[in-house]
Amino acid sequence: MSTRKPAPESAPSYRIAQREGCTILYGHMPLGAWLRLLRGASDMHVLHADVARMLGATAVIGPADGLARLRAQETAAAMGRVRAQLGRAARRLDPEAVRWLAAGEQGLSSLALFTLLTGVRPRHYGGSNLDLPRDAQELRRCRLLLEQVPSLQRGLLRLARRVSDPELVTWAALAEAWPDLCRQMDHEWPWWRDQPGRAPGVDAMLECFRQVETDRAVLQSTRMGALSWPMPYPEPLVPPRHGASHWLG
Known part of the structure; x- marks a missing residue:
């Protein structure tokens, strides 16, 4: 009888957050899990690359009004990050x-x-x-x-x-x-x-x-x-x- 213990499962390389009715993905989700997430979304939900960029996320999907609220909430912080990334060029x-x-x-x-x-x-x-x-x-x-x-x-x-x-x-x-x-x-x-x-x-x-x-x-x-x-x-x-x-x- 083997006494070997099964190898521990590796920790997922992604995490999911929920805000304003939107699903926010950080990290790299396996393709199968990503497809299941998309299939579970409403037909009214939008996959929004610009909001994902603002949040530093891999993807954001949600209703238009929720995405608009996220954009409004995060604009000031995102502007600060842009200025920091550009350095002196931001003064132009x-x-x-x-x-x-x-x-x-x-x-x-x-x-x-x-x-x-x-x-x-x-x-x-x-x-x-x-x-x-x-x-x-x-x-x-x-x-x-x-x-x-x-x-x-x-x-x-x-x-x-x-x-x-x-x-x-x-x-x-x-x-x-x-x-x-x-x-x-x-x-x-x-x-x-x-x-x-x-x-x-x-x-x-x-x-x-x-x-x-x-x-x-x-x-x-x-x-x-x-x-x-x-x-x-x-x-x-x-x-x-x-x-x-x-x-x-």
């Missing part, structure tokens, strides 16, 4: 920009636009200035950025005048067409700020800019032999806020 941003980094709705294109206009690269963004908005959903996040950080709007106007810069030509063309894109989006999806929707006309317009960028990248690759990824950002297009420190190298 106004409070609205810090708030957007902490609590705004974000995607690759809105993060690219933020970096392009401010010269400050968010810690969690690893893309390049090739990250143009692919569809109306991504343009929506870019529009929210400019609404929530009004100081960046003058940078967009400067960007529209940079069509002669080979590294900015596509973003500059998109900035130049910004009013037309917004009018089309408002026509097709008037409730874009807070309700789901589609804007196929906007998607088609954005595809044109992406095709231009693809053609430009191919041409540059042919001339240079290879592209360097990610491409460097040019000088920021929005000056530092009044009283901020000088530009960092």
Whole structure:
């Protein structure tokens, strides 16, 4: 008869918390357990990456009103963490920009636009200035950025005048067409700020800019032999806020 004791089960590498009717996952949950958690969620629950980022969690799922309460409760603390992560670079941003980094709705294109206009690269963004908005959903996040950080709007106007810069030509063309894109989006999806929707006309317009960028990248690759990824950002297009420190190298 064997006297060997069974090996102790390893402690789970994740934990789950409940707040405001939302389920918050920290750590790495096995796939099977994660699928069971998702199957047990209500059809009205939303998996929200931005709230997860604010909380330093792996995932957050819950009802829209609960997620909104979590966002409101955690914004101040998240802004403090963003300032600590950015260090001296945080002085170049106004409070609205810090708030957007902490609590705004974000995607690759809105993060690219933020970096392009401010010269400050968010810690969690690893893309390049090739990250143009692919569809109306991504343009929506870019529009929210400019609404929530009004100081960046003058940078967009400067960007529209940079069509002669080979590294900015596509973003500059998109900035130049910004009013037309917004009018089309408002026509097709008037409730874009807070309700789901589609804007196929906007998607088609954005595809044109992406095709231009693809053609430009191919041409540059042919001339240079290879592209360097990610491409460097040019000088920021929005000056530092009044009283901020000088530009960092």
